[in-house]
Amino acid sequence: xxxxxxxxxxxxxxxxxxxxxxxxxxxxxxxxxxxxxxxxxxxxxxxxxxxxxxxxxxxxxxxxxxxxxxxxxxxxxxxxxxxxxxxxxxxxxxxxxxxxxxxxxxxxxxxxxxxxxxxxxxxxxxxxxxxxxxxxxxxxxxxxxxxxxxxxxxxxxxxxxxxxxxxxxxxxxxxxxxxxxxxxxxxxxxxxxxxxxxxxxxxxxxxxxxxxxxxxxxxxxxxxxxxxxxxxxxxxxxxxxxxxxxxxxxxxxxxxxxxxxxxxxxxxxxxxxxxxxxxxxxxxxxxxxxxxxxxxxxxxxxxxxxxxxxxxxxxxxxxxxxxxxxxxxxxxxxxxxxxxxxxxxxxxxxxxxxxxxxxxxxxxxxxxxxxxxxxxxxxxxxxxxxxxxxxxxxxxxxxxxxxxxxxxxxxxxxxxxxxxxxxxxxxxxxxx
Ligand code: C2E
Ligand code: CA
Ligand code: CA
Numbered sequence: 001x002x003x004x005x006x007x008x009x010x011x012x013x014x015x016x017x018x019x020x021x022x023x024x025x026x027x028x029x030x031x032x033x034x035x036x037x038x039x040x041x042x043x044x045x046x047x048x049x050x051x052x053x054x055x056x057x058x059x060x061x062x063x064x065x066x067x068x069x070x071x072x073x074x075x076x077x078x079x080x081x082x083x084x085x086x087x088x089x090x091x092x093x094x095x096x097x098x099x100x101x102x103x104x105x106x107x108x109x110x111x112x113x114x115x116x117x118x119x120x121x122x123x124x125x126x127x128x129x130x131x132x133x134x135x136x137x138x139x140x141x142x143x144x145x146x147x148x149x150x151x152x153x154x155x156x157x158x159x160x161x162x163x164x165x166x167x168x169x170x171x172x173x174x175x176x177x178x179x180x181x182x183x184x185x186x187x188x189x190x191x192x193x194x195x196x197x198x199x200x201x202x203x204x205x206x207x208x209x210x211x212x213x214x215x216x217x218x219x220x221x222x223x224x225x226x227x228x229x230x231x232x233x234x235x236x237x238x239x240x241x242x243x244x245x246x247x248x249x250x251x252x253x254x255x256x257x258x259x260x261x262x263x264x265x266x267x268x269x270x271x272x273x274x275x276x277x278x279x280x281x282x283x284x285x286x287x288x289x290x291x292x293x294x295x296x297x298x299x300x301x302x303x304x305x306x307x308x309x310x311x312x313x314x315x316x317x318x319x320x321x322x323x324x325x326x327x328x329x330x331x332x333x334x335x336x337x338x339x340x341x342x343x344x345x346x347x348x349x350x351x352x353x354x355x356x357x358x359x360x361x362x363x364x365x366x367x368x369x370x371x372x373x374x375x376x377x378x379x380x381x382x383x384x385x386x387x388x389x390x391x392x393x394x395x396x397x398x399x400x401x402x403x404x405x406x407x408x409x410x411x412x413x414x415x416x417x418x419x420x421x422x423x424x425x426x427x428x429x430x431x432x
Contacts, residue, residue: 010074015082018072019134023127025070026086030127031094033083034141035063035105038119038149040079043109055112062108063101082138091126091157098122098155121148125158143167172217173225176209180235184211187242188408191417192260192379192401195393200421202258204294204401205243206408207235227266236267237276244284244291246411251418260292260322265299269306274313281317288318294345295321297329311340322379327363336374344371348382348402355388368395 010018022030044052056075063073063083072084085097102122109118123144131137140158147162148155150169156162179185189203207223209216216222226232240261247259267273281288293314300307311321322343327350346367353360364380371378380392383402392400406417 009077015074015076015138016134018074018084019082019137022072022084022086023134026127028086029088029090029094029129031085031088031097032125032127032137032141033085033094033098033101034076034123034125034138034145035081035083035101036121036123036145036149037079037105037109038121043118051112055109058112059105059108062104066100066104067097082141088126091129094124094126095155095157098124102154119149120154121145122155123148123158123162124155130158169225172222173229175216176222176226176235177229177231179209179211179216180231180238184209184216185235185238186210186410187239187246188410189246189259189414190401190408191406191414191421192399193405195389195397195400200255200257200418201399202260202290202292203247203414204260204262204408205239205247206262207239208408223264227264232264232267233270233272236261236263237280240277240280241283244280244286247290248284248286249411250415255418256290257418258290258292258320260294262294262324263299265296265302268295268299268310269302274310277314277319278317281319289320292320292322292343294324296324297326297335300335300339301329308338308340315340315342327367336370339374341376343377343379345379345381345401346397351380351382351388351392351402352384355391361391364392364397365395368392368397372396 019032040052040056043055056079060073060075060081063081067073067083067085070086074082074084076082083097083101085094088094088097102120105120106118109120123141123146125131125137125141125144127137130140140162143162143166144156144158146166147153147158150165186208187205188208189205191200192202192204193199194201207219209219209222223232223235226235243259243261247257250257250259263273270276277291277293280286281291295311315321320342321340322345323339323341324345325347326344328347344367346364350360350363350367354364355361368378377398379399379401380388380397381401383389383392383400383404385404388402389400389404406414409417
């Protein structure tokens with residue numbers, strides 16, 4: 001049996017002392033394992049602080065009991081343990097020890113709270129390979145635990161990728177909020193084409209984070225971070241205002257172009273959301289019929305009633321609603337009966353493969369067929385070539401968007417593109 005963990009957390013100094021002592025007494029390799037129970041705060045909220053404390057004490061006891069005499073278990077934070085496993089012959093043994101701890105932790109939590117599967121990750125750093133010094137060894141095991149969560153692994157031995165991956169994420173999160181203030185966030189516009197007439201119908205506003213002319217990160221990276229950092233509301237307010245201001249400068253009189261703005265589920269559910277849309281429309285004196293809000297099916301899952309009510313109000317204002325990434329969510333047929341939407345955007349994963357994968361082709365065709373009786377228009381996103389465009393035209397798809405026409409462009413380039421659009425749109429057999 002290993003030395004027992006204090007039910008109360010050990011001080012940082014104590015942890016370093018224990019690591020130092022373990023390094024000194026260990027013959028062979030020493031593994032420092034950081035066991036991270038990610039959902040402990042949620043468990044405590046659900047079952048009470050006391051339940052959390054009991055669970056942690058029980059876990060400390062079981063861990064200590066299962067390890068060897070020369071090992072040590074320390075509680076280093078809320079829902080965090082450090083286990084020192086000495087006298088190892090190789091890395092494989094460290095992984096075996098981590099496996100054992102993972103199973104034990106997982107079982108103990110599942111027994112105690114019968115909630116969803118616990119979210120346990122273990123990071124491993126090995127002395128002397130990863131660090132000589134106790135402080136650095138601990139830091140690397142912590143980074144490995146965070147890296148395990150990031151990569152969806154249960155266990156992870158420290159590697160240099162952990163620094164880059166984990167630290168970059170935290171850094172980006174902080175930087176994004178500052179980037180909004182610093183004017184590093186731009187809106188770019190990707191044209192949407194009406195297939196039958198081969199003419200631009202509008203554009204989707206996509207956010208870009210640009211510093212010194214280069215992209216700092218992609219939206220797939222920074223939008224989730226903006227959500228985590230709690231700045232997605234202000235980012236959306238910014239996106240909406242910039243998009244409406246810039247779209248006011250488009251040649252609407254001749255082309256009546258609409259602009260589409262992406263809205264994450266959390267933003268739609270925000271109490272002030274509808275008010276925010278109304279205020280922005282008013283501020284830029286922008287016709288509501290020319291604004292489309294793109295939401296994903298996920299937005300309708302959490303509180304469908306509330307989401308539906310909000311969407312109805314927005315449509316009453318004249319705003320158009322598009323269901324983004326359609327086909328990747330959980331829509332059922334009954335969804336079509338009541339969905340307050342005007343447009344379905346077929347996810348690009350189906351469109352880019354529709355000429356090479358028969359199942360994808362059938363999915364696209366089915367969505368187009370399904371939309372018609374419900375008076376929904378269909379946009380295919382991710383159209384990368386003329387052959388795909390021709391296939392979509394043949395199916396009766398209404399709109400297309402994708403690199404075949406243009407990527408998302410800065411306002412000035414978008415206006416130039418519009419100027420030459422009639423001549424530059426690459427024709428298909430159908431719409432030449
Ligand atoms: P999305 O809404 O599905 O946007 C379409 C993405 O597909 C864009 O990536 C676009 O550049 C890319 N794309 C366009 N044409 C093609 C094509 O022909 N082939 C391929 N393979 N890809 C194409 P982007 O701009 O990197 O945006 C990624 C996601 O980030 C968006 O997916 C959207 O969910 C989110 N996002 C972007 N801007 C905003 C924003 O202002 N607000 C919010 N809430 N989310 C945003
Ligand atoms: Ca979109
Ligand atoms: Ca999409």
